[in-house]
Amino acid sequence: MTSPAITSTRASWRDHAGSWLPVLATLALLGVGLSSSGYIVTVLGFAAIYGVFSTGLNFFMGYTGQASFGQNAFAALGGYGSAILTAGHGMEPVLALLIATTVSVAIAFAVGYPTLRLRGHYLAMATFALGLITYEITIEWTSLTQGYMGYSGIPPIGLFGYELVTEKQMLVVLVAFALLGVWISNRLRRSRFGRALAAIAGSEPAAAALGVNVAGYKLVAFVIAAAYGSVAGSLFAHFVGFISPEVFGTSMVVLSFTMLYLGGIGTTWGPLVGAVIVSLLPEALRGLKELQDVAYCVILVAILIFAPRGLAGFAPAIKQFFNRGAAAKAE
Amino acid sequence: MALLSVQNVTMRFGGLLANDNISFDVPEGSIFAVIGPNGAGKTTLFNSIAGSLKPTSGKVVFDGQPITGLPQAAIASRGLIRTYQLVQLFKDLTVAENVEIGFHRVTRGGVGSALLRPRWFREQEESIARKARELLAFVGLGDQADMIADKLPYGRQRLLEVARALAAEPRLILLDEPAAGLNTQETAALADVIHRVNERGVTVLLIEHDMGLVMKVAQRIAVLDFGKKIAEGTPDEIRSHPDVLTAYLGGVEMADG
Amino acid sequence: MADITQLLQSLITGVGVGLIYGLVGIGFCVIYNASGIVNFAQGVFVMLGGMICHALLTRLGLPLVLAAVLAVPIVAGIGMLIETLVVRPMWNRGATMFAIILATLATQIMIERITILTLGDQPRSFPEFTPGGPLKLGDIAVGYQLFWILGCGALMVGLLWLFFTRTRTGRALRACSQNREAAALLGIPVGRMLLVSFALSAALGAVAGILVTPTQVTAFNIGTPFGVNGFIAAIIGGFGSAAGALAGGVLLGVLQAAAIVLFGAGFKNVAALSTLLVVLLLFPSGIFAGFKGFKRA
Numbered sequence: 001m002t003s004p005a006i007t008s009t010r011a012s013w014r015d016h017a018g019s020w021l022p023v024l025a026t027l028a029l030l031g032v033g034l035s036s037s038g039y040i041v042t043v044l045g046f047a048a049i050y051g052v053f054s055t056g057l058n059f060f061m062g063y064t065g066q067a068s069f070g071q072n073a074f075a076a077l078g079g080y081g082s083a084i085l086t087a088g089h090g091m092e093p094v095l096a097l098l099i100a101t102t103v104s105v106a107i108a109f110a111v112g113y114p115t116l117r118l119r120g121h122y123l124a125m126a127t128f129a130l131g132l133i134t135y136e137i138t139i140e141w142t143s144l145t146q147g148y149m150g151y152s153g154i155p156p157i158g159l160f161g162y163e164l165v166t167e168k169q170m171l172v173v174l175v176a177f178a179l180l181g182v183w184i185s186n187r188l189r190r191s192r193f194g195r196a197l198a199a200i201a202g203s204e205p206a207a208a209a210l211g212v213n214v215a216g217y218k219l220v221a222f223v224i225a226a227a228y229g230s231v232a233g234s235l236f237a238h239f240v241g242f243i244s245p246e247v248f249g250t251s252m253v254v255l256s257f258t259m260l261y262l263g264g265i266g267t268t269w270g271p272l273v274g275a276v277i278v279s280l281l282p283e284a285l286r287g288l289k290e291l292q293d294v295a296y297c298v299i300l301v302a303i304l305i306f307a308p309r310g311l312a313g314f315a316p317a318i319k320q321f322f323n324r325g326a327a328a329k330a331e
Numbered sequence: 332m333a334l335l336s337v338q339n340v341t342m343r344f345g346g347l348l349a350n351d352n353i354s355f356d357v358p359e360g361s362i363f364a365v366i367g368p369n370g371a372g373k374t375t376l377f378n379s380i381a382g383s384l385k386p387t388s389g390k391v392v393f394d395g396q397p398i399t400g401l402p403q404a405a406i407a408s409r410g411l412i413r414t415y416q417l418v419q420l421f422k423d424l425t426v427a428e429n430v431e432i433g434f435h436r437v438t439r440g441g442v443g444s445a446l447l448r449p450r451w452f453r454e455q456e457e458s459i460a461r462k463a464r465e466l467l468a469f470v471g472l473g474d475q476a477d478m479i480a481d482k483l484p485y486g487r488q489r490l491l492e493v494a495r496a497l498a499a500e501p502r503l504i505l506l507d508e509p510a511a512g513l514n515t516q517e518t519a520a521l522a523d524v525i526h527r528v529n530e531r532g533v534t535v536l537l538i539e540h541d542m543g544l545v546m547k548v549a550q551r552i553a554v555l556d557f558g559k560k561i562a563e564g565t566p567d568e569i570r571s572h573p574d575v576l577t578a579y580l581g582g583v584e585m586a587d588g
Numbered sequence: 589m590a591d592i593t594q595l596l597q598s599l600i601t602g603v604g605v606g607l608i609y610g611l612v613g614i615g616f617c618v619i620y621n622a623s624g625i626v627n628f629a630q631g632v633f634v635m636l637g638g639m640i641c642h643a644l645l646t647r648l649g650l651p652l653v654l655a656a657v658l659a660v661p662i663v664a665g666i667g668m669l670i671e672t673l674v675v676r677p678m679w680n681r682g683a684t685m686f687a688i689i690l691a692t693l694a695t696q697i698m699i700e701r702i703t704i705l706t707l708g709d710q711p712r713s714f715p716e717f718t719p720g721g722p723l724k725l726g727d728i729a730v731g732y733q734l735f736w737i738l739g740c741g742a743l744m745v746g747l748l749w750l751f752f753t754r755t756r757t758g759r760a761l762r763a764c765s766q767n768r769e770a771a772a773l774l775g776i777p778v779g780r781m782l783l784v785s786f787a788l789s790a791a792l793g794a795v796a797g798i799l800v801t802p803t804q805v806t807a808f809n810i811g812t813p814f815g816v817n818g819f820i821a822a823i824i825g826g827f828g829s830a831a832g833a834l835a836g837g838v839l840l841g842v843l844q845a846a847a848i849v850l851f852g853a854g855f856k857n858v859a860a861l862s863t864l865l866v867v868l869l870l871f872p873s874g875i876f877a878g879f880k881g882f883k884r885a
Contacts, residue, residue, distance in 0.1 A: 003676075040428025067686040114869045121626040123690050125819055126868050129861045132816065136861070140854045184446060191445030191456075192438050199432045209381070209415075210409035210499050211436035220442070245808065250812065254694050261687075268424075290705055296696035304691045305677045308684075 022269045030175045034168050041167045047279035048174035049235050054259045054271035055181045056228020062266035064221040065133050065201025069253055074226040076138055076248035077104045078233030083151040083243055093157045097234040108226030116218050138245040150244030156262055157238040186268045197221055258300040264312020291324030333533050334503055336361040340389035342375050349559040364545045367555035375537045377507050378452040380412040382406040410502035418488045422481040429480050432462040435499025453554030466494045466541040470524050503534040510541035522547050593727045598845040604734045606841020607741045612818025613833030615789035621765030622785035626690050629696035631815025633793025637662045638806030660794045667790025670695055671783050685822045699884035703808040711805040737799045743791040747829055820864045
């Protein structure tokens with residue numbers, strides 16, 4: 001009963017639903033945020049920021065199949081860059097964000113070029129070391145970063161003297177950033193560029209045999225992830241108004257990985273979905289108090305063991321369920 | 332005129348002489364096969380041509396340019412595309428996506444065009460999608476385009492790898508033991524595809540263990556034994572070549588391919 | 589002249605710390621050889637060794653020797669627990685290497701948090717094993733604990749050697765490191781070897797942690813620096829040989845000690861981590877063929 005024409009219209013309908021449903025869901029969530037109390041607004045703000053971070057990480061770890069355990073370094077660069085430029089030197093926040101991101105991108109190129117030649121455990125350990133080095137520097141270079149005390153008095157984001165004072169105004173901007181991040185991710189994935197990344201994730205020798213410059217594409221994916229990380233760090237600084245070394249510590253790595261794996265690594269929407277769910281978890285885990293961090297780790301390990309493809313792993317089953325329903329109706 | 336010319340290629344691993352001064356020319360538009368028993372040095376020779384090994388001495392010339400020791404991607408970008416003995420598919424992607432990736436060499440565009448999607452980009456995407464389906468139909472995988480590549484039976488994965496290599500619009504396609512692990516029926520389908528690939532104007536060099544396939548498709552054959560080339564000629568010449576009969580077949584009478 | 593004395597003094601301290609790094613490095617190698625897994629939670633065993641020994645000492649009032657001897661099997665048990673609950677389930681399901689590394693990293697954070705909740709977040713220490721000292725050699729002081737570290741380090745390497753050459757289990761473990769498939773075909777329970785390697789590696793870490801605590805302090809968060817430095821020691825030593833890891837550790841410890849004298853203590857960790865990057869980048873995948881050849885099915 002399935003003529004080619006019918007199949008193709010259904011496929012295109014599904015494609016559109018696939019790309020629009022999450023947008024609508026995100027906007028609905030934004031609506032909920034805007035109509036509720038301060039605490040939920042804060043939580044959703046963090047979700048959007050982490051969504052940006054994880055979406056970036058997904059370029060390198062999901063699309064390209066590599067590993068970076070040190071992407072928090074670039075969030076720290078963005079966060080401290082924005083803090084120092086705005087609170088320390090009175091610069092316009094948007095300009096500071098752009099400068100901080102540019103610096104992060106330059107550093108990512110310089111650091112990534114030699115580091116990405118490594119493979120396997122060496123790559124994991126080397127990137128982990130990048131994060132740790134940045135962490136140590138934020139603690140020790142007190143004249144620049146104010147060390148353990150952290151950097152406070154960071155102004156909210158704004159443009160031309162107009163500042164987004166309320167948290168709700170800021171939430172709108174953060175959600176816009178998150179959606180823009182996913183939009184870019186989606187466009188890049190469905191292109192020659194994105195296919196080259198997928199080829200590297202699938203088989204590096206085969207990718208090279210088809211003329212893909214493996215090292216070059218890996219580096220670009222790493223740099224894109226760094227840019228996202230840096231923007232996320234800057235947004236965090238402006239949203240909270242205060243940053244410290246701990247904010248960008250190793251627990252950020254584990255937290256973002258939890259989001260990535262929960263939502264579905266390698267999918268376009270997975271990272272943001274994961275970020276929203278994991279950010280709302282403290283609400284659910286409130287009774288656990290100090291055990292919260294332990295609970296995160298348990299959840300991450302459980303996902304890694306039992307559902308390594310995350311929620312996205314259930315998508316085919318759901319699709320099949322609906323298709324079966326449609327087929328039953330047709331008969 | 333020779334599209335690919337292997338000139339005095341010698342490959343030494345420590346004390347082992349894997350390839351000893353091997354030379355042959357692959358004429359443009361032909362189907363050329365290199366055969367030999369296991370351990371004759373076929374795979375080493377293949378890797379020297381495809382760029383994953385640099386020969387100890389000797390040259391590989393493609394389209395008049397030396398390519399000896401160039402990285403794999405650089406060799407691919409000149410139009411010499413290889414396949415793998417153990418298929419190297421992008422397992423988690425669909426069959427169609429596998430072929431779409433194959434167009435990398437002959438298309439353009441990076442981050443900027445992917446974001447802005449100008450008209451040429453959209454037209455290119457459409458043409459990639461259309462041509463990918465055509466190639467799949469060409470190798471007989473038209474019905475499986477939306478399947479995950481990993482789920483294909485092994486023989487069809489081979490065909491997919493050929494389709495993906497064709498997407499790169501090769502001038503020469505280098506097939507590494509394409510019949511390995513295939514049953515008779517699958518081998519026959521493969522032979523048919525190789526013929527039709529050649530009819531599209533693509534030069535084929537296959538390195539193969541399976542005599543039946545080689546005798547059926549190749550126009551010219553070089554025979555390796557213990558790292559040396561012991562014979563070269565048409566299938567009929569090879570069939571009756573005394574050295575080949577003794578060395579390759581150990582004196583056993585040759586079955587008709 | 590004072591500077592030379594200072595430098596020599598710090599080099600001697602460096603040898604002690606370096607031996608500790610070496611023991612941690614051997615711990616990395618033991619698990620890696622048995623399974624191809626690099627356990628990012630290795631440093632946590634060092635932390636647990638010191639913290640648990642301290643808790644037995646102060647909370648139960650046990651004598652130091654007994655506390656130290658008891659702490660080692662407890663930590664080995666925790667290592668086996670990690671293997672059973674985290675690593676083996678992933679291993680059996682054919683998880684990717686990065687996922688396993690990530691899981692061990694998460695385990696480390698989990699254990700650190702649990703340590704804070706149960707044993708507190710304050711730095712702890714306990715006295716040197718032999719009171720008195722330090723031994724004076726001219727202007728240079730050598731703490732007695734250094735001799736304990738030297739002695740116990742040598743003892744551990746000796747015991748490991750006996751274990752790997754003289755016992756059935758040890759020989760089976762070595763067979764696994766040569767060729768896992770062949771070992772499995774010979775009837776060696778490759779899966780159980782993973783458990784043994786985690787126990788052994790955790791015990792090594794615990795010994796290191798107990799030995800080092802009197803010379804500095806221990807706290808919930810010392811795992812990462814010790815883990816990273818142990819990894820560097822293992823890399824310098826060739827990721828496989830115990831003697832190599834020990835030598836690598838001493839080299840690293842001495843370098844670090846010298847760096848502290850020359851540049852100040854603040855950037856000690858930055859110096860160590862940069863050493864890691866330099867070592868990794870100068871020998872990308874090349875010096876230890878085991879890494880390159882290792883592939884998970």
